[in-house]
Amino acid sequence: MKSLEEQLKIIKRGTLDIINEEELVKKLEKSIAENKPLKIKLGLDPSAPDIHLGHTVVLRKLKQLQDLGHEIIIIIGDFTGKIGDPTGKSRMRKALTDEEVLQNAKTYEEQVFKILDEEKTTIKFNSEWLSKLTFEQVLKLTASTTVARMLEREDFRLRYENQRPIYLNEFFYPLMQAFDSTAIDADIEFGGTDQRFNLLSGRNLQKEIGKEPQVVIMMPLIEGLDGKNKMSKSLGNYIGIYESAKSKYQKVMEIPDELIVKYYELLTDVSEAKIEEVKNKLQDQSINPRDIKMDLAKEIVSLYHTEEEVAQAEERFKMIFQMGQKPKDMETVTVNKDNFDLISTVVDKGLVSSKSEFRRLLIQGGVKVNDVKIEKESELPKEGELVVQVGKKRFIKIIVS
Missing domain, CATH: 1.10.240.10 (Tyrosyl-Transfer RNA Synthetase)
Structure with missing residues (x-):
């Protein structure tokens, strides 16, 4: 293993907050002295099938710790995913079906190994322990926190102040994520800064039941292509791991x-x-x-x-x-002229995130069809071979037949 100073330098690079560094030093000192790897936890809820570069900020840090000899444990939240993380949400998330959760979880597994060493990574599903809890154990779990503490979360507080409903099952999400930390005896848990409450819940629960609390390390969130919002598939400002x-x-x-x-x-x-x-x-x-x-x-x-x-x-x-040339390898789609809608096709193929964005670009003169600038929706052609250019960099060929 590398020295304490070398490990700390690697771990701290790019991190935004460590709670707390003194405990991290003690854990590392013990790990080096006993030549025993620390258990590093990352929880991932399979709420969507794709991982983008925003997710890799934490995954790349985990790879660095993996290279230092520590044990990486990825918790796939197949159980918590049925509720969905309420972080940053103004209303309860739509529950995923078992099939959706398992399908997304499988895709997550494949994608994390684009970064992590598969042979040195442990993947666990939290249904392994959460699905086995008795109602009595669940009641004991709820006794580890208070409603007041839950309402310290900004999203819950804002919903409460604005008289928007907060459902009891949403309160269970941070408790279940916290239980994951106790189930694997995590030494360190990583997450984005938006996960602060959930990460600290794991630390608090470990203390509550007499276990050594995990160190929480938070990584910065990275803005997407718009330069303003967190990289997100729903906002269309992301760069996907599986993209070409x-x-x-x-x-x-x-x-x-x-x-x-x-x-x-x-x-x-x-x-x-x-x-x-x-x-x-x-x-x-x-x-x-x-x-x-x-x-x-x-x-x-x-x-x-x-x-x-x-x-x-x-x-x-x-x-x-x-050089101002059109791409020779632009995507080509064939559509039926009877139900053809150019805007819908462009949105479906990901050139823009929404119809409103396309219409905004249209007004601004940012749309060309077959090299002709189009500024009104009524001028959009409805037949033939159409090379659509959105902005300077996005092209698609649509064959209407």
């Missing part, structure tokens, strides 16, 4: 310049020295930010794709966006 190299490269090139350094810090393996160099170049404006973004795109895409795929993605970007 060309798509990833193109999307990285779309991020605002202000996010360049943050993306280097949280989504790549480049050295701190290089990040400092990037900061200086951006500050003194000695280089075009576009050129830095091209290097950033290359760094990110190379983590998930082959050298050949990276080179093809870069070449495609240069051809389309620097």
Whole structure:
């Protein structure tokens, strides 16, 4: 194992908060002295089938601890997923069916191993212990916290103040996530800053039942392509793990310049020295930010794709966006003219996140069909072969037959 100082340096890089560092030092000292790995927990609720780069901020940190010799335990919340994490929600989430949970969980398993070492990672499903709790045990679990503490959560507090319903099963979510920590005797739990309440619930429950409390380490949330909101599939501002190299490269090139350094810090393996160099170049404006973004795109895409795929993605970007050519490999779809709606097709294929976004771009002159700028919805063609360009970078060919 590496020394305490080396491990702390690796663990602390990019983290936003550690609760608390003194306990972390003691755990690491004991781990080194006994040559025994720490149990590192990450809980994932399979509420959606895809993992995006926002999720990888925590997963990449786990990989660093895995490389330090510690045990990574991923808890797939197949049981908690039936309620859904109420964090940040203004109303109760729609419950998932058993089939949806299992299907999403299987996809999650496949995707986390794009980053983590499968042979050194333990995957557990929390139904293994939560489904076996008796009603008496559940009552004891609820006695570990108070309604007042639950209402300290911002989302619950706001709903309470605005007289929006909070259902009792939603109160159970942080308790069940906390029970996961006791079930595996977690030494450290990771999560995003939006998970603070849930993470601390695990720490508090461990204390309550006389176990050594886990250290909580929170990673920053990363903004999506819009530069404002947390990366999210529902907002359409995400870069998916399973997307092609060309798509990833193109999307990285779309991020605002202000996010360049943050993306280097949280989504790549480049050295701190290089990040400092990037900061200086951006500050003194000695280089075009576009050129830095091209290097950033290359760094990110190379983590998930082959050298050949990276080179093809870069070449495609240069051809389309620097030389003004249309992509030869644009997606082509064939639709029936009887029920064809161009806006719906463009939204369904992911060129824009919603019909309202498309209409906004239309008004702003950001839509072309067969090289002709379209500014009114009534002018959108309804037949033929249509090469639709949305903004500068998104293309699709629609064959209406």
